[in-house]
Amino acid sequence: MEERSVGMEIKKQTAIRSMKYEEFKNNDYLEEMVRELNRNGAGVIVGAVDDLLNWGRSNSIWSLTFGTSCCAIEFMALGAARYDMARFGFEVTRNSPRQADMIMVLGTITYRMAPVLKRLYDQMAEPKYVIAVGGCTISGGPFLKSYHVVNGVDKIIPVDVYIPGCPPRPEAFYYGMMQLQRKMKVEKYLGGVNRKEKEPEEEK
């Protein structure tokens, strides 16, 4: 954090506003997940292999580009040199759902788009994750009352991480994306996260 030497008042405010470093690791939801995994127990070998796999998995997350509006432009900035998300294991984005590990929903989802999003999600291979970026995908955001906007993508697909903002700052993107990495690290890859596919729906 940049230190500003401009009197007490401003300093005080920064202290309240910014999040303490330790708190970034503090996440009840993830801890609960770890506790549950520990309760069920894991074999020494399986557990070690799991750790290795998860380490690899969480550091090479390829995301499907699904940018519909403003938030997507900020995501592009993430790909460019200044923010460079490849540093954290998000090496490339993919344009095919078959090659993607997660889908970042960037921007408003409208009624016309909803079936397309659902279909792309269904086409992805397990294990798959969803990050909802921006007010629009979380709740409809500024367009909440519109006749054509889905009020939250979690009505269509399950969401793992929400990143609020309109648009979120690149730093917020990172925080959200790293939360997903943390989540992946504590999962049980062998016999855990690979959900069984439901009976395939009839192709229309």
Place this chain on the structure above:
Amino acid sequence: MELKDKIKAIIPQAVFSETGELVVTLLPDDFRRVAETLRHDKEEPMDYLRDIVGMDWGDALGALYYLESTVTYRRITLKTSTADREQPFLPSVCDLWKTAEIKEREVYDFFGIRFLNNPDMRRIYLREDWKGYPLRKDYDMDSNPLDLDNEVNSDTTEEYYLNSDGTIKGHENTVFDRDAFVVNIGPQHPSTHGVLRMRVSLQGETICKVDPILGYIHRGIEKLNEGLTYPQTLAFTDRLDYLSAHQNRHALCMCIEKAAGIEISERAQYIRTIMDELQRIDSHLLFYSCLVMDMGGLTPFFYGFREREMILDIFEGTTGGRLIQNYNMIGGVQADLHPDFQKKVKAFIKHLRSVIKDYHDIFTGNVIATTRLKGVGVLSREDVISLGATGGTGRASGWANDVRKHHPYALYDKVDFREITYTEGDSFARYMVRMDEIMESCKIIEQLIDNIPEGEYRVKTKAIIKLPEGVFSSSVETSRGEFCVVLESHGDKYPYRLHYRSTGLPLVHAMDTACRGTKIADLIAIGGTLDFVIPDIDR
């Protein structure tokens, strides 16, 4: 001769309303006659149809037509309506202005007005099985719940025409016939700059027809506006074309200020002009990055973003926002300039001038780039005018259409800059217009940056803003063309109707004309040089 007198000479009973701006009200048949005469006028053809704005006045459904002459740049607004709410019909003008083809579809989609003799009366933004017309005042907002079934697009469309005995008949037109080879592109495709979807029919590798399908990001902004107070409506403008955020908002603020009679300070005018130009550079840098990336070059993408981040830093210092700044306000701007603003802007322009050569070295002269862009996707001057394709696209075909020059606002009549035009009309010319405009924007900023006068950045306005009755409009030159705000007020603190002229809709419409006869591999490059942003089209 005054335009008013001209219309009076054709139709003596035309009504001229002067609450707000001049609007000429005509009966549908008279309207058609006036339109024809104005369009074919020898000295001053009204050959640019700026926009068609559908309206629901309760007792009547109708539309406003905004016309401009490309010779004298004079403007006129015509209005026509029909009282039939069950089966509303109006005459089409798509034989006079090609852009009406798609704009009339928009009016049909939102208001249910059918246009006689328009060959394509499909919905454009909403699903084909959508019930009702959302921008009508009596539309039930819950009548169309979320439907997760995949949508089926029909290959046929309706056309209506007037029979000789006065009855209205319809017949079916085909969009794609049974043996056409149709390829679907989008809506989830990284090179369509958003969520554009196109159906393209091919003959071998050659494109026969492009049929854009829009609405994948239609957010219903115009309807939402009707329930918001004027200061609240501002927020949506930034989210239309987010690469013209300042300029869009500038247009709406100008329109409201004009209607309410608010005079803004000289300082605010300076700030707005400089911000508009920074935004234009920002957008053109992104244009460069994306175009080159679409064509397979990755390095220039990093160049463009490197300089763009510097602009975003400047924005952030003053406005607090990077991409979406919410900076213009009714009566001025939100906050005063950051103390470092001038220093940073000057440093940035100096830096940009020193690196722009690299941009040209790596791409402009490149043999692959020139072969893929030169002579490809040609639009003639007549095409762009008839299609209403404004901005860089129009100027690349020799149509001098810069709003900043011909209808100056803010400080544009006080600064010296060149309106860039090319005559080739191909992809390369469209690319060059934008690259040259970056330099012109730098010039404008340099003339202003040292002379920002002292004063307040925002004049006090009333807490609740009510506008007088009437129709008001304003237009600005955004990064990609003419953006226009049309506001009808009934004297409330809410707008009765607030419409935005999409800069991108005519550009997407132009895809068909530009792509026919070219190879499918050029489609993305042509689309890239037309430079549209989809949320601005879908609104």
